[in-house]
Amino acid sequence: MQALAQYLIQTFGLPVPLSVLSPLLGFMGGVVVLTAIAVQAMYLIWLERKVAAHMQDRLGPMLVGGWHGWAQSLADGIKLLLKEDIVPAAADRPLFLLAPLVVFVGSFAAFVCLPFGDRVIISDLNVGIFYIIAVTSFVVIGIIMAGWGSNNKWALFGAMRSAAQIVSYEIPVGLSLLAAVMAAGSLSMQEIVAAQDGGIHRWFAFRNPFLFVAFVIYFLASLSEVNRTPFDIPEAESELVAGYHTEYSGMRFSFFFLAEYANMFAVAAIAATLFLGGWQAPWGGGAPIFGVIWVIAKAHFLVFVQMWLRWTLPRLRVDQLMYIGWKVLTPFAFACIVGTGAWMLVFKQG
Amino acid sequence: MAQVEIVDTADVKTQEMVLNMGPQHPSTHGVLRLEIGTDGEIVRWVRPHIGYLHRCFEKHAENLTYPQVIPFTDRMDYMASMNNNLGYVLGVERLMDIQVPERVEYIRVIVCELNRIASHLISFGTYGLDIGAFTPFLFAFRERERIFDMFEMTCGARMLYNYIWVGGVSHDLPDGFIEAATAFVDDFEKSIDEYNGILSGNKIFIERTANVGILPADMAINYNVTGPNLRGSGVKWDLRRDEPYSIYDRFEFDIPVGRGEMGTVGDCWDRYMVRIWEMEQSRRIVKQALQQIPKGNVHAAIPKQVRPPKGECYFRTETPKGELGVYVISDGTTKAYRVKVKSPCFVALSVLPELCKGAMIADVVAIIGSIDIVLGEVDR
Amino acid sequence: MDGYLSAVVFYVFAAITVLSGAMVALSSRLIYAAFSLLLTFFGVAGLYIFLGADFIAATQVLIYVGGILILLLFGVMLTHRIYDFKILSTRVQFVPSVIVVGCTFALLLAVIFGTRWQMVKEAPPEYTAATIGKLLMTTYLLPFEAVSVLLLVALIGAATLARRDLTSGEES
Numbered sequence: 001m002q003a004l005a006q007y008l009i010q011t012f013g014l015p016v017p018l019s020v021l022s023p024l025l026g027f028m029g030g031v032v033v034l035t036a037i038a039v040q041a042m043y044l045i046w047l048e049r050k051v052a053a054h055m056q057d058r059l060g061p062m063l064v065g066g067w068h069g070w071a072q073s074l075a076d077g078i079k080l081l082l083k084e085d086i087v088p089a090a091a092d093r094p095l096f097l098l099a100p101l102v103v104f105v106g107s108f109a110a111f112v113c114l115p116f117g118d119r120v121i122i123s124d125l126n127v128g129i130f131y132i133i134a135v136t137s138f139v140v141i142g143i144i145m146a147g148w149g150s151n152n153k154w155a156l157f158g159a160m161r162s163a164a165q166i167v168s169y170e171i172p173v174g175l176s177l178l179a180a181v182m183a184a185g186s187l188s189m190q191e192i193v194a195a196q197d198g199g200i201h202r203w204f205a206f207r208n209p210f211l212f213v214a215f216v217i218y219f220l221a222s223l224s225e226v227n228r229t230p231f232d233i234p235e236a237e238s239e240l241v242a243g244y245h246t247e248y249s250g251m252r253f254s255f256f257f258l259a260e261y262a263n264m265f266a267v268a269a270i271a272a273t274l275f276l277g278g279w280q281a282p283w284g285g286g287a288p289i290f291g292v293i294w295v296i297a298k299a300h301f302l303v304f305v306q307m308w309l310r311w312t313l314p315r316l317r318v319d320q321l322m323y324i325g326w327k328v329l330t331p332f333a334f335a336c337i338v339g340t341g342a343w344m345l346v347f348k349q350g
Numbered sequence: 351m352a353q354v355e356i357v358d359t360a361d362v363k364t365q366e367m368v369l370n371m372g373p374q375h376p377s378t379h380g381v382l383r384l385e386i387g388t389d390g391e392i393v394r395w396v397r398p399h400i401g402y403l404h405r406c407f408e409k410h411a412e413n414l415t416y417p418q419v420i421p422f423t424d425r426m427d428y429m430a431s432m433n434n435n436l437g438y439v440l441g442v443e444r445l446m447d448i449q450v451p452e453r454v455e456y457i458r459v460i461v462c463e464l465n466r467i468a469s470h471l472i473s474f475g476t477y478g479l480d481i482g483a484f485t486p487f488l489f490a491f492r493e494r495e496r497i498f499d500m501f502e503m504t505c506g507a508r509m510l511y512n513y514i515w516v517g518g519v520s521h522d523l524p525d526g527f528i529e530a531a532t533a534f535v536d537d538f539e540k541s542i543d544e545y546n547g548i549l550s551g552n553k554i555f556i557e558r559t560a561n562v563g564i565l566p567a568d569m570a571i572n573y574n575v576t577g578p579n580l581r582g583s584g585v586k587w588d589l590r591r592d593e594p595y596s597i598y599d600r601f602e603f604d605i606p607v608g609r610g611e612m613g614t615v616g617d618c619w620d621r622y623m624v625r626i627w628e629m630e631q632s633r634r635i636v637k638q639a640l641q642q643i644p645k646g647n648v649h650a651a652i653p654k655q656v657r658p659p660k661g662e663c664y665f666r667t668e669t670p671k672g673e674l675g676v677y678v679i680s681d682g683t684t685k686a687y688r689v690k691v692k693s694p695c696f697v698a699l700s701v702l703p704e705l706c707k708g709a710m711i712a713d714v715v716a717i718i719g720s721i722d723i724v725l726g727e728v729d730r
Numbered sequence: 731m732d733g734y735l736s737a738v739v740f741y742v743f744a745a746i747t748v749l750s751g752a753m754v755a756l757s758s759r760l761i762y763a764a765f766s767l768l769l770t771f772f773g774v775a776g777l778y779i780f781l782g783a784d785f786i787a788a789t790q791v792l793i794y795v796g797g798i799l800i801l802l803l804f805g806v807m808l809t810h811r812i813y814d815f816k817i818l819s820t821r822v823q824f825v826p827s828v829i830v831v832g833c834t835f836a837l838l839l840a841v842i843f844g845t846r847w848q849m850v851k852e853a854p855p856e857y858t859a860a861t862i863g864k865l866l867m868t869t870y871l872l873p874f875e876a877v878s879v880l881l882l883v884a885l886i887g888a889a890t891l892a893r894r895d896l897t898s899g900e901e902s
Contacts (some may be wrong), residue, residue, distance in 0.1 A: 023735065056488035095765065127784050127859055134788040137796025141768055144803050148761065156807065163800055170796065187859050229482060230554055233712075314554045315482025317712045318391075 041261035042073035083250035095149035100255035106138030117291035128189035150247040159244035172221040175333035193278035203277040210339030222267035272298035380725025403729040411689035424510040427727040432465040433669035435514035441665035445658035453646030469670035517652035560613030563717035577672025582608040582621030589668035618720035747773030
């Protein structure tokens with residue numbers, strides 16, 4: 001944003017000082033990202049319904065808006081907006097109202113660091129990927145707030161389960177990302193993408209077998225972070241009705257929903273950036289416009305795989321889920337780090 | 351070196367928590383209320399509360415004529431209406447000593463076995479839904495639609511038929527039924543492979559159902575559990591083979607039993623697989639019946655007035671849920687003096703508290719799904 | 731203009747930290763106190779950013795918010811009937827305590843304004859994460875290893891305390 005502000009001042013000779021234009025542009029960038037997330041989430045919801053339908057031998061939305069019901073999410077969004085705002089009488093009002101916002105902020109803040117092109121990034125932090133991991137922990141607090149604020153025994157237990165699940169799986173996420181960071185030599189997102197320049201064989205996922213395993217571990221652990229099947233116990237456990245967002249309706253519920261799909265896309269984009277070359281084309285390099293298309297295409301492919309898994313696999317029980325997180329994914333992630341380090345030492349290249 | 355004293359965990363007071371599952375609940379297969387006493391995640395006791403779907407079937411049967419009772423039998427186990435019809439009608443026919451034409455016997459076997467497939471499809475689909483797999487449910491409904499289309503072709507109704515009457519059936523098979531049914535049984539073999547691929551062999555599904563809710567064979571016999579639940583525990587008992595009624599002795603089919611392939615004999619996976627295997631066997635029976643069915647008049651033996659002589663009769667048939675016993679006491683008039691129905695689902699539900707002892711809460715859902723109860727039959 | 735904007739943002743973060751800290755200490759409901767801690771940690775992370783310590787700021791959020799605060803919340807929420815519990819500070823010996831607190835406050839103010847704070851002129855290093863990593867592996871290796879051993883001891887202790895007999899109950 002700093003560079004963009006400088007460029008604009010010099011080219012158009014704006015009388016605005018840098019210190020005001022830079023944060024202003026950052027703010028506008030935030031608004032753009034917010035709008036993009038909302039539209040993106042609506043599109044992904046429509047896509048999910050279509051993918052689910054075709055896997056289940058039926059058609060899905062077909063009527064609203066004409067061609068394959070593309071306006072279905074729009075109609076649902078409008079419906080949710082117009083619903084009555086119900087706050088349970090016994091609920092803890094401040095926490096109940098604040099929870100959806102905290103969850104959404106946690107998801108939204110991760111988009112600041114995602115690179116969509118050569119210099120298309122809101123803010124290229126030096127600790128980019130580390131910042132993303134840190135800021136997604138806000139989501140857990142929001143979930144606990146929602147569970148408590150609902151004043152509902154089952155919502156509380158759902159929130160606790162969800163929090164325990166997310167916190168446990170943060171470890172394999174961090175460790176597998178660490179393997180990729182080792183190969184790149186930097187925490188900055190743009191530098192990580194630049195380290196994968198040169199073609200599809202230079203992408204981290206295909207560079208060495210340990211990093212490929214790390215990619216798989218990251219993908220599975222991130223499935224748990226976003227509460228998707230087979231790890232969707234907090235949402236669909238039979239005795240918990242709808243888990244921590246049982247008591248939410250209307251616009252507040254749509255915040256949770258939006259945050260979930262934003263999160264799905266964010267973790268897919270992170271995987272695409274760290275393991276699949278980001279905005280690079282498979283033959284190396286990438287013009288600014290096409291870079292955006294490449295990264296979004298890769299992220300969408302991973303989102304499609306997430307949806308595919310949801311409609312195919314049954315759900316894991318809580319203790320099985322914890323077992324997989326602690327006793328399977330974490331040791332393998334450690335092994336990947338050691339393996340990647342050894343590979344880098346032996347082969348003298350990333 | 352100071353002694354490390356480990357705090358006795360008995361000092362930490364934990365409370366037994368009573369959970370309520372139902373009556374409205376996505377996973378209780380009807381209106382069932384379960385009181386569950388838990389200690390953390392482990393279930394200590396389960397107390398089912400039933401009666402939410404009680405519609406006084408047995409009282410109605412005393413005030414209506416015998417043919418008028420048949421639609422009421424449809425609504426007991428509404429997933430397998432034809433089998434309920436058959437059980438009641440066979441009891442009355444035994445009292446009246448009616449011999450139905452050959453064609454009627456074949457038609458009855460065809461529709462009852464098709465209905466068995468439909469009932470097991472529901473059990474398979476909803477079980478997947480309980481465990482969290484959404485897609486098998488829709489695959490099951492795809493096949494059910496074909497079965498319903500065939501039934502609609504025959505008697506006009508998709509789910510509650512009033513088809514099997516005392517002395518015959520209400521309508522003869524229409525043109526096109528034999529072709530449709532043959533096409534269905536040929537296609538269904540591939541469908542069963544599809545179901546095994548998507549659910550039965552899935553590692554996560556096996557982890558959720560194997561070694562869960564183990565019903566030992568002797569406990570099953572003591573509780574009078576019948577049907578796929580009993581066969582899942584390894585006991586080879588099927589009324590169609592061991593006390594044949596109608597013309598079941600003319601068909602070649604196997605009796606699948608649980609063998610503990612994935613876990614222990616009598617766990618949820620065994621009960622589930624027995625139903626899948628039974629669908630295959632029902633398919634075989636229907637195929638043979640379609641080939642052997644003779645011509646004839648289906649209304650030939652239907653009496654003008656159903657007035658059984660004084661007496662009583664207990665007739666038991668093998669429905670998809672187990673052994674359905676119908677006890678009819680006739681006092682010589684057109685209305686029964688007493689009709690008592692022994693419901694297999696009621697018995698299966700009674701063994702639920704035993705199965706759930708020591709299981710985790712998430713397993714309770716898996717266990718309920720595996721015993722495949724329909725509350726309409728439990729409450730009548 | 732540049733300094734003006736950064737001063738405003740600094741005071742905003744400082745206000746968030748101090749006010750939420752006050753809520754943590756003074757709130758009568760334990761739950762609100764626990765959730766105000768979230769804002770305190772967030773404010774401190776913001777202050778770290780102002781010092782140019784981006785790695786520390788991210789670690790602050792990750793560890794404190796993502797780990798310690800969640801642990802606190804679990805502890806608070808799983809306590810029986812915590813919602814009815816009001817923390818009331820009872821007043822004991824009002825006048826002597828005001829005098830003592832006033833004197834301590836004056837003493838602290840004198841110390842703060844009397845110290846010659848070292849103003850660091852040079853900019854913070856560009857890549858703090860790399861610098862911290864190198865230092866931890868060279869100059870500060872012994873404290874690093876000592877802390878690891880301490881964490882290991884804490885882990886083993888926690889696991890031993892939380893373990894129950896195999897006959898009674900099960901960990902949730």
